[in-house]
Every structure is written in structure tokens, then in C-alpha cells.
Amino acid sequence: xxxxxxxxxxxxxxxxxxxxPIQIFLxxxxxxxxxxxxxxxxxxHNKNLHSPMYxxxxxxxxxxxxxxxxxxxxNIMLVFRDAxxxxxxxxxxxxxxNVMDTLLCMSFVGSVFSFLAIAADRYITIFHALHYHKLxxxxxxxxxxxTIWVLCSVSGALMIRFFEAAAVKIFFVVVFFTALxxxxxxxVHMFLLARYHASRIAxxxxxxxxxxxxxxxxALTLTILLxxxxxxxxxxxxxxxxxMICPENPYCECYRSLFQLxxxxxxxxxxxxxxxxxxxxxxLRNTFRKMCFTIATSLICCRCVxxxxxxxx
Numbered sequence: 035x036x037x038x039x040x041x042x043x044x045x046x047x048x049x050x051x052x053x054x055p056i057q058i059f060l061x062x063x064x065x066x067x068x069x070x071x072x073x074x075x076x077x078x079h080n081k082n083l084h085s086p087m088y089x090x091x092x093x094x095x096x097x098x099x100x101x102x103x104x105x106x107x108x109n110i111m112l113v114f115r116d117a118x119x120x121x122x123x124x125x126x127x128x129x130x131x132n133v134m135d136t137l138l139c140m141s142f143v144g145s146v147f148s149f150l151a152i153a154a155d156r157y158i159t160i161f162h163a164l165h166y167h168k169l170x171x172x173x174x175x176x177x178x179x180x181t182i183w184v185l186c187s188v189s190g191a192l193m194i195r196f197f198e199a200a201a202v203k204i205f206f207v208v209v210f211f212t213a214l215x216x217x218x219x220x221x222v223h224m225f226l227l228a229r230y231h232a233s234r235i236a237x238x239x240x241x242x243x244x245x246x247x248x249x250x251x252x253a254l255t256l257t258i259l260l261x262x263x264x265x266x267x268x269x270x271x272x273x274x275x276x277x278m279i280c281p282e283n284p285y286c287e288c289y290r291s292l293f294q295l296x297x298x299x300x301x302x303x304x305x306x307x308x309x310x311x312x313x314x315x316x317x318l319r320n321t322f323r324k325m326c327f328t329i330a331t332s333l334i335c336c337r338c339v340x341x342x343x344x345x346x347x
Contacts, residue, residue: 063106140190266303
């Protein structure tokens with residue numbers, strides 16, 4: 035992409051650039067796009083999933099869908115470019131590339147803010163269980179999601195429009211590490227309090243105890259999601275940091291030569307997340323099974339109808 039260049043060939047380095055076959059990018063993009071679309075449709079379709087937590091998860095899946103779509107489309111353009119059907123320096127191609135990069139940056143910022151929203155929701159679920167439904171209404175959830183999407187859309191456009199400015203790269207890195215630090219601090223506080231309340235949960239009657247146990251389970255799910263997010267996005271953030279700190283150092287160039295591997299990790303994030311949802315949520319698993327059964331039944335019926343029509347004619 036124009037927004038994330040790999041190691042510069044003009045700098046002296048003994049580390050050759052690691053090149054990932056385009057087929058791997060296409061397969062990862064297709065799988066992640068399918069999985070995240072399935073999560074979005076499942077949350078919209080199943081009324082039992084119409085809660086603040088699943089709305090934030092749906093938003094995260096939607097950002098992952100955008101990320102997968104942008105990278106898949108970009109790699110398809112690279113295939114056409116290598117075949118000689120596209121000019122990589124042409125004005126239309128550069129505009130499309132900028133749009134794809136904008137969507138990618140938007141999905142990054144959106145993922146960060148979605149994790150923050152899910153973390154805050156889990157905190158309220160665990161420690162304010164009796165007042166959760168008053169604090170986290172669907173109207174407030176919709177307002178939070180609207181704010182996140184508007185903010186991320188504007189941020190993504192500005193980050194690509196002024197990407198050559200050092201301030202934009204700094205903003206990209208600062209957003210990642212600041213959000214990560216905030217979530218980690220929230221988690222330390224959350225689990226310290228959780229240890230204090232753990233002995234009281236079993237003895238707590240009614241829905242409050244159930245909500246708190248559910249909140250702890252949701253917090254564990256978020257911990258796994260956050261860990262995957264850090265593993266997949268941190269290398270690219272470090273890549274941008276190195277561009278600013280040591281753009282011509284041979285040792286830095288060795289790390290920057292791994293740029294395509296960093297992009298593979300970035301795209302893999304959108305593949306792993308839906309698997310975590312399905313593993314941690316019984317409701318989502320059941321919804322996935324019903325949707326897959328419906329799709330399979332529809333395909334069988336369509337084939338039967340097609341075969342029948344072919345025999346008739």
C-alpha cells in the first residue's frame with residue numbers, strides 16, 4: 035500500500051525483503067471476510083444477541099469486515115497489475131489505493147475503540163450489575179457506536195490524506211499504545227476487584243450473581259481478544275515507529291524487511307476473532323449452526339430445482 039511501504043531499496047541492508055505469495059493474502063482475506071460477515075449477520079438475526087456487549091462485538095466484526103475487504107480488494111488489484119492490466123502509478127489506481135488504505139486505517143482505529151467500549155461494558159457488568167440495564171441502555175449503546183464510527187471515518191481519511199506528516203505516524207502509534215495502556219489499567223483494576231468479590235459471587239442470589247459471573251466470563255473473552263489484537267497489530271505499529279526513529283539504520287531495515295509478514299498478521303486478526311466469539315459464546319455457536327444449516331438446505335433445494343428444470347427442458 036502507499037500508506038505502509040516496506041523496506042526501502044535505497045538503504046543498505048543485508049536483510050532481503052520477505053515476500054509473501056499473493057495467494058496467501060487472498061485466502062486469508064476471503065476467509066476473514068466470510069467469518070466476520072457471518073458474525074454481523076448472526077448478531078442482527080438473533081434477537082437474543084441484541085444487547086450492548088454483542089452490539090460492540092458486531093461493530094468490531096464490521097470493522098474487521100472492512101479491513102478484510104480492503105486488503106482483499108487491494109491484493110486483487112495487485113494481481114491485475116502484475117498481469118499488466120493496471121498501471122500502479124495511474125491516477126484512478128492511486129485513488130482506489132488511497133480509499134483502501136483509508137478503510138484499513140479506519141478499521142484499525144475502530145478496533146481500538148471497540149475494545150475500549152467492550153472493556154467498559156464488561157466493567158459495568160461486573161461491578162455495577164444491579165444498575166447495568168439503567169447505565170447501558172440500547173439508546174446509549176447506539177450513541178456510542180455512532181460516535182465511534184464517525185470518529186473513525188474522519189480519522190481514517192485524515193491519516194491517509196496527511197500520512198507523510200510525522201504527526202500522523204505519531205498519532206497512529208500513540209493511539210495504539212495509549213489505548214492498550216488504558217485497557218490494561220482497567221483490567222488490573224477489574225481483576226483486583228474481581229478477586230475481592232469472587233468469594234461473594236457463589237453466595238449472591240438472583241440475577242446480580244448471574245450477571246457478575248457472566249461479566250467475568252465476558253472479561254476473559256475480552257482478554258483473549260485483546261491478546262490476539264496486540265500480537266497482530268503491534269508489529270505494524272512498531273514498523274511505523276521505526277520509520278520515524280531510524281529510517282536509514284541497517285538494523286532497522288532488517289525489521290522493515292518483514293513488512294509483508296506484518297500485513298499477514300494484521301489480516302489474520304480478522305480471521306481469529308470470529309473463532310474466539312464462537313468458542314466463548316454458546317448463543318453465537320447455536321446461531322452459526324442454524325445459519326449454516328439454512329444455507330446448506332437452501333443450496334440443496336436450489337440444486338434440486340435446477341436439476342428438475344433441466345430435465346423438463
